Amino acid sequence: MISSQGSSHEGHEEPIVAQPGQEALTRGHEPDGYDPASVWSVPILVIVFFVLAFVTTTILFYYLAPSPERPDVHPLAAERNKAPLDERLARITRGGEVDQPRLEPLRIRTGDARAITRPEAPVGNSPEIHPEDLRPTPTTTPDLYRTGWLDPNKTAARVTIEQAMHLALEKNVFAVRKEAVTVPSSVQLPTAANAGRGAASSGSTAAGNNRSAGGASAHTPPAAPPSSATKSSAEKPGPESPNLPQAPQPRPTDLEKR
Numbered sequence: 001m002i003s004s005q006g007s008s009h010e011g012h013e014e015p016i017v018a019q020p021g022q023e024a025l026t027r028g029h030e031p032d033g034y035d036p037a038s039v040w041s042v043p044i045l046v047i048v049f050f051v052l053a054f055v056t057t058t059i060l061f062y063y064l065a066p067s068p069e070r071p072d073v074h075p076l077a078a079e080r081n082k083a084p085l086d087e088r089l090a091r092i093t094r095g096g097e098v099d100q101p102r103l104e105p106l107r108i109r110t111g112d113a114r115a116i117t118r119p120e121a122p123v124g125n126s127p128e129i130h131p132e133d134l135r136p137t138p139t140t141t142p143d144l145y146r147t148g149w150l151d152p153n154k155t156a157a158r159v160t161i162e163q164a165m166h167l168a169l170e171k172n173v174f175a176v177r178k179e180a181v182t183v184p185s186s187v188q189l190p191t192a193a194n195a196g197r198g199a200a201s202s203g204s205t206a207a208g209n210n211r212s213a214g215g216a217s218a219h220t221p222p223a224a225p226p227s228s229a230t231k232s233s234a235e236k237p238g239p240e241s242p243n244l245p246q247a248p249q250p251r252p253t254d255l256e257k258r
Contacts, residue, residue, distance in 0.1 A: 085114060090124055104128060136161055 024030055081088070086108050091097040107125050109118040138145045144161040159167070168174060 086121070093124070102126060 020030070089102065089106055089108050092100065092102040092106075094101065104126055108121040109115070110121055111118045133140055136144050146158055147160060148158050150156040150158055
């Protein structure tokens with residue numbers, strides 16, 4: 001506790017000098033404490049204001065902005081959709097109302113079906129098949145490992161899948177080609193060297209090489225007959241290339257005419 005002393009002299013108040021209380025002097029320091037009510041009041045007020053805000057907003061939206069009824073919804077369809085989720089999922093199954101397989105994540109659960117933490121129902125869900133379950137084993141595919149005669153006369157018998165594979169290899173049921181197949185070379189592939197044309201570019205290049213060597217290709221079409229312009233130009237051979245038409249001579253300028 002802190003005590004204060006003061007006196008007045010001629011109508012003027014003297015400054016008050018604060019002094020610690022006797023309990024603080026005995027303890028040697030000021031008391032250190034807090035009010036628990038002020039600490040607990042903060043989270044309680046937050047929860048109260050949150051509940052009030054939620055209730056107020058819900059009431060306002062319910063009365064001021066009600067959800068209108070859709071005229072395009074069939075009343076029987078809306079009535080069927082009111083059924084529990086488990087009942088609606090049970091309609092989708094092989095041999096059921098909707099004869100098709102149901103997606104694996106759509107599981108029928110016990111209790112509240114919308115809570116994914118609820119345990120699954122003992123029946124009504126499709127089994128989850130993993131890749132290792134597709135391998136033939138005596139447990140997963142027992143029909144592939146059964147043996148026995150198929151007819152009373154014992155003319156045909158059933159063997160296991162492993163025995164059938166061994167017999168197929170021994171009797172060469174799946175014959176393969178003896179000679180090796182030539183793998184296409186890389187020149188047939190589109191590259192930057194053949195302008196991305198691949199085999200077509202290589203074939204045209206080979207045909208061009210045959211024509212330049214003097215051998216006509218069997219698939220080369222006959223050349224078109226030359227036109228009259230080509231004939232007239234071919235009759236006047238030039239000094240450099242006698243078989244090609246020459247460019248026209250330049251016309252004289254005005255200075256050359258003078």
